[in-house]
Structure formats: C-alpha cells, structure tokens
Amino acid sequence: MNATEISIAVLILVSGFLSMAAGIGILRFPDVLTRLHAGTKPQVLGLAVVLAAMVVREPVWGVLTSVIVIMTFQLLTQPMAAHMIARSAYRTDHVRHDMLLVDELARDLAERERD
Amino acid sequence: MTFLQVAGVIAGLMFAIGAVAALVRIIKGPSILDRTLATDVLLAIAICALAAEMAINGHLDTLPVLLVLALFGVVGSIAIARFMARQDAA
Numbered sequence: 001m002n003a004t005e006i007s008i009a010v011l012i013l014v015s016g017f018l019s020m021a022a023g024i025g026i027l028r029f030p031d032v033l034t035r036l037h038a039g040t041k042p043q044v045l046g047l048a049v050v051l052a053a054m055v056v057r058e059p060v061w062g063v064l065t066s067v068i069v070i071m072t073f074q075l076l077t078q079p080m081a082a083h084m085i086a087r088s089a090y091r092t093d094h095v096r097h098d099m100l101l102v103d104e105l106a107r108d109l110a111e112r113e114r115d
Numbered sequence: 116m117t118f119l120q121v122a123g124v125i126a127g128l129m130f131a132i133g134a135v136a137a138l139v140r141i142i143k144g145p146s147i148l149d150r151t152l153a154t155d156v157l158l159a160i161a162i163c164a165l166a167a168e169m170a171i172n173g174h175l176d177t178l179p180v181l182l183v184l185a186l187f188g189v190v191g192s193i194a195i196a197r198f199m200a201r202q203d204a205a
Contacts, residue, residue: 001117001118005117005118005119006118007183008119008170008171009118009119009121009122010122011165011170012126012170012171012191013122013125013126013129014120014133015126015163016125016126016127016128016129016130016163016167017129017165018177019129019159019160019163020129020132020133020161021133022133022137022156022159023130023133023134023135023136023156023160024133024136026137026140026152026153027136027137027139027140028138028154030184032148032149032152033166034145035140035149035152036152039153039155039156043156043159043160044151044159046159046163047159047162047163047166049177050166050167050170051166052161053166053167054166054169054170056169056170057169057173058175060148063175063178063180066181066182069182070181070182070185073173073185073186074159074182074185074202077189078189078191079153080193080195081155081189081192081193082195084192084193084196085148085151085152085192085196087157088148088196088199089146089148090195091197094146094148109133
C-alpha cells in the first residue's frame with residue numbers, strides 16, 4: 001500500500017462523491033436553471049479527477065494525450081449544451097420567475113422592443 | 116480485499132446513487148429539458164464509471180469507448196435544445 005495506490009483510491013472516491021452530488025442535485029433542485037448548475041459543474045470536475053486517476057495508474061504518453069483530448073472536448077461541449085438548454089428554457093417559459101431576484105434578460109428584451 | 120478494491124466498491128456505490136437519481140429525474144421531469152439534462156448527467160456518470168474501472172484494474176481496453184462517448188454524447192442534448200418549440204412543452 002504505497003502512495004500511488006492511496007492517491008488513486010482517493011481520486012476515485014472524490015469523483016464518486018462529485019457524481020453522487022450531481023445526481024442528487026439534479027433530483028432535488030426546483031427549477032430547470034438551478035438543475036443546470038447541479039448537472040454540469042460537479043460532473044465535469046468529477047470527470048477531470050477520475051481521468052487524473054487513470055493517468056496516475058498508467059503513466060504512459062498515450063494515456064496522457066487521450067485524457068487531454070477527452071477533457072478538452074468535455075470542457076468545450078458541456079458549457080455549450082448548458083447554455084443552449086438555458087436559452088431554450090427561457091424562451092419557452094420554463095423558468096420560474098418567482099424564484100429569480102434579478103432578470104436582466106427581460107429588461108434587455110423590453111428595451112429592444114421599445115426601439 | 117485491498118484498499119483500492121474497497122475504494123472501488125464505495126465509489127461504484129456512489130456512482131450508482133447518482134445514476135439512479137438522474138434516472139428518476141428522466142422519469143419525473145416535467146419538461147423535455149429536464150429529461151435532456153438528466154440524460155447528459157447519466158452519460159457523464161457512465162464515462163466516469165468506465166474510467167474508474169480502468170484505473171482500478173489497470174487496463175486500457177475501453178479507452179476508445181470513453182473517447183467516442185465523450186465526443187458524441189452531447190450532440191443529442193444540443194439537438195433537442197436547439198429545435199425545441201413552444202408547443203413541445205412536455
């Protein structure tokens with residue numbers, strides 16, 4: 001039981017905890033926009049941590065480049081998907097306006113309609 | 116059971132809880148956007164579980180599967196979000 005094995009085990013446990021947090025968050029949050037927070041942020045971090053565990057386990061150049069490619073594509077695509085889901089939710093009235101404190105998009109849209 | 120295998124079992128349990136929660140949201144979710152988001156989360160948990168299994172058992176056999184899932188798994192979410200109209204609220 002050396003430092004490598006302990007670090008791999010800790011990284012995998014952290015990733016498991018973050019994925020469980022993402023799942024429970026998406027179940028308990030009340031609105032589409034808040035569920036977006038829960039569904040993207042802990043998830044991407046959990047993926048980064050478990051890919052780091054893979055690199056620690058087999059420190060080979062092939063694994064490192066594959067992991068970098070996977071992480072780059074996830075970092076590019078997850079915010080894009082979240083942004084499009086949020087836009088679609090706002091435009092089709094799936095947002096609960098009683099839970100919002102500030103709604104700048106409504107103000108901007110109203111200003112644009114006045115012009 | 117070594118420490119790594121015990122950690123693997125506990126992490127697997129946590130992945131399973133997250134996946135079942137996403138599945139409940141897919142069934143319950145009052146709109147199609149909730150279901151899209153939960154499918155995305157379920158896919159990401161599957162990718163994490165595959166990578167964790169590779170890290171525990173020390174092989175690299177499913178690395179191409181990981182790559183393809185990470186690249187193309189998000190296309191469905193973007194397509195649904197892009198073409199959702201006001202009438203398709205469910």
